[in-house]
Amino acid sequence: NAGVTQTPKFQVLKTGQSMTLQCAQDMNHNSMYWYRQDPGMGLRLIYYSASEGTTDKGEVPNGYNVSRLNKREFSLRLESAAPSQTSVYFCASSFGRGAYNEQFFGPGTRLTVL
């Protein structure tokens, strides 16, 4: 099992460009999440999907959109990138949405917006 995979690993964008970060999991998990990690700060939730067909905003959703394409895949889109979106993005998944369901993280995408 590959677990949670993310593409690309690295990306450099210019201000105003758009891109989609891809995430897939092969653990038959129901819930999926997108986080961002900035220096000196804890991970912050951008969006999550409790189950296939549903998505909800997290703590920092502005400037992002998501799509839960199917049970395996959850993508994050930046429509018009801004320098403030320079960060490391992590996708995670869990079997359920309760507190005892461990979240498994992908390797991350390092995004730089110039």
Next chain:
Amino acid sequence: KNQVEQSPQSLIILEGKNCTLQCNYTVSPFSNLRWYKQDTGRGPVSLTIMTFSENTKSNGRYTATLDADTKQSSLHITASQLSDSASYICVVSESDSSYKLIFGSGTRLLVRP
């Protein structure tokens, strides 16, 4: 405001030595607390999970403690190895039914030969 604070921010120790990392939280309600290990360039991986009623949980050379009264946790690493070099993140869950996690900013540990 729900917060998780970790100390120290960074730590350097010699291989074979022990160390203890601290976590203080002000999250309420409280469901459980996890310690994650994050290697450079990788995603976090769970080491331990403790509920309100648990005081200690071990995973090999890693031992986590929890004092729910003072809202403090610690992660003790015994006989450190070079592979222990990583960031260690304290994460608190608000309630049993919630997906929401409150992350600390981590302690960056460097183990030197």
